[in-house]
Amino acid sequence: MSKFFYARLAADNIKKNGKIYFPYLLTCIFTTALFYIMKSLSLNEGIKDVIGDETVRYIMGMGCWVVAIFSGIFLFYTNSFLMKQRKKEFGLFNILGMEKKHLAKVILLETIYLYLISMAAGLVFGVALDKLMYLLIMKVLGYDIALGFYISGQAIRTSILLFGVIFLLILLNSIRQIQLSKPIELLQSRQAGxxxxxxxxxxxxxxxxxxxxxxxxxxxxxxxxxxxxxxxxxxxxxxxxxxxxxxxxxxxxxxxxxxxxxxxxxxxxxxxxxxxxxxxxxxxxxxxxxxxxxxxxxxxxxxxxxxxxxxxxxxxxxxxYDISLYAEGELPDKCKNIDKEMKKAAAEHNVDVTDEITYTYLTFSGVENGNEIITDRENNSNSAVKLNNLRNLFFIPLSDYNRVMGSHERLGDGEILIYSNRDAFAQQTLEVFGEEYKIKKRLDDFVGNGLMASNVVSSHFIVVNDIGELEKLQIEQKAAYGESASEIRSLCGFNVSGDQKDQIAVYKKMTSEFDFAASAECxxxxxxxxxxxxxxxxxxxxxxxxxxxxxxxxxxxxxxxxxxxxxxxxxxxxxxxxxxxxxxxxxxxxxxxxxxxxxxxxxxxxxxxxxxxxxxxxxxxxxxxxxxxxxxxxxxxxxxxxxxxxxxxxxxxxxxxxxxxxxxxx
Incomplete structure (x- = not known):
């Protein structure tokens, strides 16, 4: 018998069963290319120039794991279809005198052929498409595209190792099925079940x-x-x-x-x-x-x-707002200085301050129960019911609300205005810290800051009579929440002309001039x-x-x-x-x-x-x-x-x- 008999037989088997092997081979090539591209992108130095590059690279890294795990499960699963169709053929070989060790040798050679073709074609396609995918992701992120062609040696090595392990496990499972089956079982495998x-x-x-x-x-x-x-x-x-x-x-x-x-x-x-x-x-x-x-x-x-x-x-x-400044406490004395510094920074970069807004607020959370907002931490467990009824409360003095909204609302003692961004507050009164407030009016709009407007928890925006009421709520809140209590804060929001680069430049200039504790967003x-x-x-x-x-x-x-x-x-x-x-x-x-x-x-x-x-x-x-x-x-x-x-x-x-x-x- 020729020493190349089994090699030729394995090659002929793949050719004769092309109808079932060709799609499987294409899938192996496709998954290899996808894994290489994902791994290469996670290692690409060009992504380091992207803002948030650590997040992007982390997402790519997690994607590599998903592709790797799925590839193993998927190729293992689809190989079972191949084996189901080939068992009758293997049973016939066995009856005609080919021992199971010879069948195992044929399966080994078929697996090696498939692995080599998958790696060669998959990596070639992966390398060719890698640059295209890099250009695509940089285009999606809105960044300039660097010239040059990047080939990741580490991604190639990882791909060869990963799919080598997957094909080895597939080979062992195929041999196991043949070794444990009798010839008659192989011949009648299609009639099983x-x-x-x-x-x-x-x-x-x-x-x-x-x-x-x-x-x-x-x-x-x-x-x-x-x-x-x-x-x-x-x-x-x-x-x-x-x-x-x-x-x-x-x-x-x-x-x-x-x-x-x-x-x-x-x-x-x-x-x-x-x-x-x-x-x-x-x-x-x-x-x-x-x-x-x-x-x-x-x-x-x-x-x-x-x-x-x-x-x-x-x-x-x-x-x-284009630029938002958040500072603790009221800002009557600081507003003029902030406004001055903002206009100075804008002028240096040839842009104008088009809009300006300032107000003072207090925010904290509690569990809504009827008309009462429960703020007792011992009774606020993290059960699903409590979480579903969790609400953010956003308080603002009437004077700030009227100035910002251009309205002329008035409130008596114990009265409030309320606006709910998601779940409406259906009660006629609101009780917080044992104090009951009468709802005079439900508002159609509110000037909440961005943090509250986009918060995942439903929020009630509440207008109280004056800053004294805000300070009273702050004292009660500290008694309830201790170190976890929030502070009265103020927001200064600005819109400026110019493009994104101008806005970022003004923002960086502005924040470098602070002489008081504040956080800023651009x-x-x-x-x-x-x-x-x-x-x-x-x-x-x-x-x-x-x-x-x-x-x-x-x-x-x-x-x-x-x-x-x-x-x-x-x-x-x-x-x-x-x-x-x-x-x-x-x-x-x-x-x-x-x-x-x-x-x-x-x-x-x-x-x-x-x-x-x-x-x-x-x-x-x-x-x-x-x-x-x-x-x-x-x-x-x-x-x-x-x-x-x-x-x-x-x-x-x-x-x-x-x-x-x-x-x-x-």
Whole structure:
């Protein structure tokens, strides 16, 4: 026997099974390229010039871990489809005299070929696309693009090592399956599991319960602070519920339909229901994987796109003025000096101060209970109920409110004006620290500072009679909160002409002249920082979305091939017992269409129920424009549905070619 016999046999096997190996090889190349690009970008020195570079690089680093873990799981999973289709071939080799150690040698050589091709092509594409992705992310972040071509040796080494480990584990698992199987089992592997599945009511009820619990958490969680930890609980419950319902619930439903004689004993329903019972048993896990991946794509892409598209809204809400100065105490003596220094700094950079605003305020939080705001720390636990009723209170003297808003409101003793930015305050009186205030008027607008306007917790903006009332509340607050109590503060906000560079220059000049304790914010500088953070999240969302879409396509493709070979013989029998080609074609179309679009429909339901929780999580990142998020989510779902339909059209043709008899594929 030639010493190159096994090498040639392994190469021939890959060629002969090109229909199933070629998509797998493309996926290996694609995931290798994606991992290299992500790793290379996280190490790219050019990103160090970006404001917020540490955040961007951290996001890229986390993306590397996600891609690495997902690549391992995904390639391991798709290889199982390959092995399922190859087992009969291996069984035939075994019967013809090839020992299992020789089969292991062939599998080893096939794995080496696939690994070498994947690494060579994947790294070449990765290096070629790396610069393009770098240009894209710098464009998204709004930075100038440096010339030159960057190749990361560390990213190449890491990619070779990572996928070397993944392919080694895949090889060991493949050899294990061959070694533990008997030749007759390998030959009959495709017929495994043909016994009719049983209804599993307990798993079905448990799946419905998990899904209902996950949906309930999403719909009922109101406070974004409570949403963050509960989000992961809801995700886990929905994933478990999805797998249980696809594997057990679908079969239970189909068997209930079969018991309905009026429905079942019709030509168009009889073959569809009976065929789908077996189909769901064999492919339920694959369909659940498609559903979960589709949901992940929709959630990631829609949320990160909303953040990027809504960046201007976030900036405007969070930073209402070009330059904001926050100082402790009142500012009557300091305002003139601040105004003078601001105009001096603006003049030095040839810009003008266009608007100016100053007011004094006090802010603290408490738990709303009827008309009372509870400020007793011992009774304010972090339960979900308490967090949902947590409120920020923002107090401002009447004189400052009238001056800033240009109004002429008046208040008597014990009276207040109130404005609520999210959850309305429905009571007629407000009790704080045992003092009851009568609500004279509910305001339609308020001049709250950016920190409160964009806070994730619902806020009540309250106008009190005078500064003396503010000082009284401050004394009570210190007694309640001790060292955690906030101070009376003042805001000086300025808008200046000029571009972002001019605004940043004025801001830096202004802050260097302070001779008192104060903090400052610059809208332009903060916008560049948030652009880096949101741009990084957007890039990761699109990047991982591409990876999950590729995974979805491959799972669908292999599912169609696997089902095609399993169904071919079944449909031939149907024709022999008297069913016409037209009836069989309708049966095939009904089954394929129903099963194929079931994951998309379920993913849409998941996204709809997840929407309230995701919206509250986005509020933590200062995106409170819910209509924008609705639009982005619908647009992403429609785009994904169109792509899903195209995938169906292409992969269904493969299925029809496999199961077709004379004239059936026409």
């Amino acid at each position: 043909e016994r009719e599945p049983k209804s599993k009511w307990l798993m079905t009820i448990l799946g419905l319960g998990c899904l209902a619990a996950g949906y309930y958490i999403s719909v009922t969680t109101e406070n974004p602070l409570a949403a963050l930890p509960l989000f992961f609980v809801a995700v886990i419950l929905v994933i478990i519920g999805t797998y249980l319902l696809f594997t057990a619930g679908s079969i239970t439903l189909l068997k209930l339909l079969r018991k309905n004689k009026k429905y079942y004993y019709q030509t168009k329903h009889f073959t569809s229901v009976s065929g789908m019972i077996y189909r769901m048993k064999q492919n339920a896990v694959g369909l659940a994987n498609i559903c979960v991946l589709s949901t992940m794509v929709l959630v990631m892409v829609s949320s990160t796109t909303s953040l990027m598209v809504g960046l201007k809204d976030v900036i405007t809400t969070r930073y209402p 809208r332009a500088e903060s916008e560049r920082m948030l652009t880096g953070v949101y741009g990084g999240l957007f890039f990761i969302g699109i990047f991982l979305g591409m990876l999950f879409v590729a995974a979805t396509i491959l799972i669908i493709y292999y599912k169609q091939i696997s089902e095609g070979y399993d169904d071919k013989e079944r449909f031939e029998i149907m024709q022999k017992v008297g069913m016409s080609q037209s009836e069989i074609r309708k049966t095939i179309h009904s089954q394929i269409l129903t099963v194929f679009f079931l994951p998309l429909l379920t993913a849409g339901i998941h996204v709809a129920f997840a929407f309230p929780l995701i919206a509250r999580l986005l509020a933590i990142l200062s995106l409170i424009n819910v209509p924008l998020f609705v639009g982005c989510t619908l647009a992403c779902f429609l785009a994904f549905a169109v792509m899903y339909g195209i995938i169906y059209f292409l992969t269904a043709r493969v299925y029809y070619r496999i199961v077709s008899w004379d004239g059936a594929a026409d």
